[in-house]
Amino acid sequence: MAAEEAGAPFEADGPALADVLPAVAVSLGVPAPEGVAPRLTFPPARRAVTVLVDGLGHDLLVRRAGHAPFLRSLLPSTVRVPSGFPSTTATSMGSFGTGLAAGAHGLVGYEALVPGEDRLLNELSWEDGPDPLRWQPHETVFERVDRAGVAVTRVGPAFFDGSGLTNAALRGGRFVAAESLEARVDATLTAARATPRALVHLYWGELDKVGHVFGCDAWQWGDELEAVDRELARLAASLPRDSSLTVTADHGMVDVPLHERVDVADDPRLSAGARHVSLEFRAPQVWTEPGAAPDVQAAWAEVLGPRADVLLREEAVAAGWFGAVDPVNLARIGDVVVATHGSFAVVDSRRARPELLALIGLHGSLSADEVAVPVVHVTAADVA
Structure with a gap:
């Protein structure tokens, strides 16, 4: 980790x-x-x-x-x-x-x-x-x-x-x-x-x-x-x-103020090539369209900048974020894995209920x- x-x-x-x-x-x-x-x-x-x-x-x-x-x-x-x-x-x-x-x-x-x-x-x-x-x-x-x-x-x-x-x-x-x-x-x-x-x-x-x-x-x-x-x-x-x-x-x-959040729904660069985005606002995982993982990783890294680490799945696994990964569990992990820094989060109002989007205290990252x-x-x- x-x-x-x-x-x-x-x-x-x-x-x-x-x-x-x-x-x-x-x-x-x-x-x-x-x-x-x-x-x-x-x-x-x-x-x-x-x-x-x-x-x-x-x-x-x-x-x-x-x-x-x-x-x-x-x-x-x-x-x-x-x-x-x-x-x-x-x-x-x-x-x-x-x-x-x-x-x-x-x-x-x-x-x-x-x-x-x-x-x-x-x-x-x-x-x-x-x-x-x-x-x-x-x-x-x-x-x-x-x-x-x-x-x-x-x-x-x-x-x-x-x-x-x-x-x-x-x-x-x-x-x-x-x-x-x-x-x-x-x-x-x-x-x-x-x-x-x-x-x-x-x-x-x-x-x-x-x-x-x-x-x-x-x-x-x-x-x-x-x-x-x-x-x-x-x-x-x-x-x-x-x-x-x-x-x-x-x-x-x-605690993450509401103004310190990026919404996937508001930036097409974050949704391009992303088939699924998890609702872990401090550490979203992205499952991409076939072959799109490098482009998605690059886009998310550009948009989020120093506010997050954005890794490909194999990079996150090699870094030990998930511990030793059993091959049977590998596909469960996102093609792109994000760990946000400071008081910052990535939300997705396309899927998240308003009650979830309104939460102040968050967790999931490093x-x-x-x-x-x-x-x-x-x-x-x-x-x-």
Whole structure:
């Protein structure tokens, strides 16, 4: 993956989001797959709880730490890792759930081409999508832990149960539906206390939603972070003493003013030769007409200039943006791949709903604010 625009650089061979859940599994006594060397290490535990807070970027957390006394107290031991590219929920869920990079698990963006069908799959909604077990056939970490005899429970909104993305990236164990954050924490505690060996995963998405609508620098984002922090503190203080708690995120976010956007619909140079353009505004991918990729790449590079890196697919793959890419997943990636810089985005009003075009907080690209996510790990005994 390309270097960050700002912030401390990540180690080339250092840990990433994909290493978090495998490290938790090892801490529970479930060994890593043969030939896989863990890049994160956690102390042994009988029970483990993982929490993924959608949109909780590491660098955002540091800047807004005044709203999060519990997480702030743990910042000295928090590990800052890259989520991967694109820094978007569907891709990061694939990496978190499988322990693999995007090029291996195949969830390569908010939207991806369905090879042979000349259409895009929204990997978040999975509407009219292919069989998720065929799209992402690798065993998930939850499946591996469950197979080892550790009770696995996943806690989230009811509509996640059996969804395409859930079945592709996070399948394994049982699902418990709960709506409010308080109810999800309660359900997590019930599951953790129910058996002497357990892995319980909690997902919370409201911070991301607030950031999209109001921006991650808005007071509303700070208020939501305060609510999340309170419940995480309650969770940590209420777990059995032989438990661990690991908190991480799928990506961060940047605020992009409406006047800092280029619309594909307004510039024929951007639509020429472009058969499909994904709606990942910070990191659009373009699938071109046959033979048009070099011309499309040149046109986009000219229009966007220093505001973005515009690479051909093979260049993005060679640069390691998607990690090692399985050949079966190659055609899912755009012929042209874009990573925007600063507070800038490329939208496409030909396809995007007005509600999507109005979002302030965006993510997907390679900036530190988007890519860097925290890994907070603590034992219940330490906070009791």
